[in-house]
Amino acid sequence: LNFRNLLAGFAVAVTLAACQTTPQNPVSLTKENLAAQKGRVAVAIRVANPDLYLPGANCLLCIGAATIANSSLNTYSKTLKTDELAAVKGELVELLRKRGVDAVAFDGQIDLDKLPDLKLGPNMATKDFGAVAKGVDHLVVINVQQVGFVRNYAAYVPTSDAKATISAFAFMVDMKSNAYEWFDHVVITRSADGAWDEGGSFPGLTNAYFLAIEQAKDRVKAPFAQ
Amino acid sequence: MSRASAPAPVSHPILSASRKLLAGLLACALAWPAGARTEDGPVVPASAASTAVRVMDTTTATTTVTTVAAAAAVQEVLPPWTLATLPDDTVPFHGLVNMDNAGLGSGSMLYPTAGLGVIGLLVGVATHAAIVGGSRSSQESKLQVAADKVLDPYRASLGQFRIGDLEQRAVAMTSSKAVAHLRDAKDTPPGEVFVQASPAFAMTVDSAALVLDETVVVRSSAGSDKGVQQIVRVISTPRGEEDLRATWSADNGAALKTTAASLMAQSLDIALRQSRHQGDDKAPFVTLRYAFGDQERMERGQLLEKTCDHLVMRTLRGALLVVPHKVGAVLPEGCPAAPEIAQRKPAVSNPAANAAASPTTPPASAANAG
Numbered sequence: 005l006n007f008r009n010l011l012a013g014f015a016v017a018v019t020l021a022a023c024q025t026t027p028q029n030p031v032s033l034t035k036e037n038l039a040a041q042k043g044r045v046a047v048a049i050r051v052a053n054p055d056l057y058l059p060g061a062n063c064l065l066c067i068g069a070a071t072i073a074n075s076s077l078n079t080y081s082k083t084l085k086t087d088e089l090a091a092v093k094g095e096l097v098e099l100l101r102k103r104g105v106d107a108v109a110f111d112g113q114i115d116l117d118k119l120p121d122l123k124l125g126p127n128m129a130t131k132d133f134g135a136v137a138k139g140v141d142h143l144v145v146i147n148v149q150q151v152g153f154v155r156n157y158a159a160y161v162p163t164s165d166a167k168a169t170i171s172a173f174a175f176m177v178d179m180k181s182n183a184y185e186w187f188d189h190v191v192i193t194r195s196a197d198g199a200w201d202e203g204g205s206f207p208g209l210t211n212a213y214f215l216a217i218e219q220a221k222d223r224v225k226a227p228f229a230q
Numbered sequence: 231m232s233r234a235s236a237p238a239p240v241s242h243p244i245l246s247a248s249r250k251l252l253a254g255l256l257a258c259a260l261a262w263p264a265g266a267r268t269e270d271g272p273v274v275p276a277s278a279a280s281t282a283v284r285v286m287d288t289t290t291a292t293t294t295v296t297t298v299a300a301a302a303a304v305q306e307v308l309p310p311w312t313l314a315t316l317p318d319d320t321v322p323f324h325g326l327v328n329m330d331n332a333g334l335g336s337g338s339m340l341y342p343t344a345g346l347g348v349i350g351l352l353v354g355v356a357t358h359a360a361i362v363g364g365s366r367s368s369q370e371s372k373l374q375v376a377a378d379k380v381l382d383p384y385r386a387s388l389g390q391f392r393i394g395d396l397e398q399r400a401v402a403m404t405s406s407k408a409v410a411h412l413r414d415a416k417d418t419p420p421g422e423v424f425v426q427a428s429p430a431f432a433m434t435v436d437s438a439a440l441v442l443d444e445t446v447v448v449r450s451s452a453g454s455d456k457g458v459q460q461i462v463r464v465i466s467t468p469r470g471e472e473d474l475r476a477t478w479s480a481d482n483g484a485a486l487k488t489t490a491a492s493l494m495a496q497s498l499d500i501a502l503r504q505s506r507h508q509g510d511d512k513a514p515f516v517t518l519r520y521a522f523g524d525q526e527r528m529e530r531g532q533l534l535e536k537t538c539d540h541l542v543m544r545t546l547r548g549a550l551l552v553v554p555h556k557v558g559a560v561l562p563e564g565c566p567a568a569p570e571i572a573q574r575k576p577a578v579s580n581p582a583a584n585a586a587a588s589p590t591t592p593p594a595s596a597a598n599a600g
């Protein structure tokens with residue numbers, strides 16, 4: 005029996021290890037990679053639809069209870085605008101052009117889910133951008149995976165106030181080698197100044213949301229403005 | 231790094247005269263409908279009627295600077311007014327808490343039902359909620375206690391600073407040309423504008439500036455039950471001295487008292503002005519940056535005024551926010567360039583509050599960037 009348990013434990017460990025992927029560490033942008041003679045740079049963005057995130061409300065009943073408890077905030081979160089966040093694409097192009105780089109904006113939003121996966125190892129892109137970034141030497145991608153509000157839960161019980169949140173991966177890929185020339189995981193969480201649960205149009209949280217957007221944009225633009 | 235602003239362009243005299251004329255005309259146009267609005271109705275937040283529209287609008291339009299209208303409004307002659315005397319308690323001061331990192335983490339929970347089924351589950355959830363609520367309340371209290379430590383060096387001076395003294399200084403420092411008095415309601419002549427204010431002060435985490443939070447109610451007379459309520463926050467220009475503790479402490483906290491009175495005077499001036507001429511509700515909503523001590527802060531709102539010294543904006547909550555320009559801001563035409571001030575060493579007197587005020591930047595790592 006002990007030997008069976010040992011085998012089962014080993015099998016579980018091997019399965020879980022297989023699921024694990026190595027986190028990508030940050031990669032600093034060097035001045036050499038931003039030199040004007042390094043070729044054409046395209047800037048692309050993908051912004052998720054704004055939403056309310058309830059981490060920790062894991063079971064089905066917990067999710068339902070938490071969603072009902074935050075129903076007005078959940079509905080409001082979906083009306084938030086992301087135009088100012090998406091505008092960072094054009095602002096990055098402007099910054100690059102000021103440095104003398106031949107920069108262009110990727111038309112519309114880039115759909116990363118439709119791109120083929122790559123498994124080239126650490127500091128290498130996990131998607132093949134070749135099909136969508138033709139005629140480009142470098143591709144800057146801002147992938148905003150989470151935007152809106154977040155409230156932590158432990159099962160049925162809220163453990164924090166609702167806050168504004170943005171989580172994004174920002175990176176630049178060398179289109180010849182698929183290597184990351186810059187990689188940053190931007191996570192911004194901002195609380196409302198004062199009460200958050202004001203109902204209606206949640207002015208305190210809405211303010212925090214737009215400040216989080218500015219903070220995220222500052223973070224993404226900083227390496228290109230240095 | 232230094233605090234500096236771009237040199238202001240030189241204005242031609244003819245252009246300047248034309249602008250003044252335009253300012254007068256604009257001020258008249260703004261004053262006519264707004265003045266009529268504020269006379270009627272009970273005490274209501276000045277911007278309650280337009281809150282819904284304001285918050286939903288997330289326009290990214292370029293900021294329309296209302297410097298011209300604001301300048302004309304500053305020169306307006308107000309009728310005599312009285313500031314209501316408050317109980318002569320100590321002036322309230324506290325530290326500022328940053329709640330960005332407050333709250334407990336997320337996690338899963340297995341509830342013991344003790345064989346009682348649904349009732350056991352409900353009891354388990356209620357117990358869990360009570361424990362979490364207690365923990366969060368305790369955490370918030372600790373953050374406030376840590377934030378209040380920034381005022382420890384000045385407790386002795388602030389303990390002697392009375393509301394009456396503050397009000398007298400503030401009334402004397404108001405910039406409006408109207409006659410201002412400090413009186414009880416019963417002593418106020420009928421027909422004189424009556425202002426009630428409830429100030430509370432805070433010091434920024436880096437000790438470089440003071441913050442006034444105040445509710446101001448402006449009534450047409452002391453006996454009137456009608457009036458305009460404004461929530462006002464005024465932030466002082468950051469001090470330029472290297473040794474802030476010595477600056478604020480000197481002469482029994484003279485700088486603290488003078489700055490506090492100056493902020494209150496500014497809040498009264500602006501509340502009086504805004505009660506007569508509310509800003510344009512259709513002004514675009516923008517994210518504005520300003521100096522908050524030695525830090526830069528932002529706020530979403532409508533820009534109402536832009537002077538050489540400060541910005542006045544209406545926040546999404548409908549409150550008035552009066553803030554100094556951020557370092558390197560482009561000042562309105564004709565303003566003298568802001569003085570260059572050498573960068574100060576970061577304050578180390580309050581490490582707990584500093585830690586609480588740091589922005590949320592978890593370590594960067596990612597499993598699936600694409």
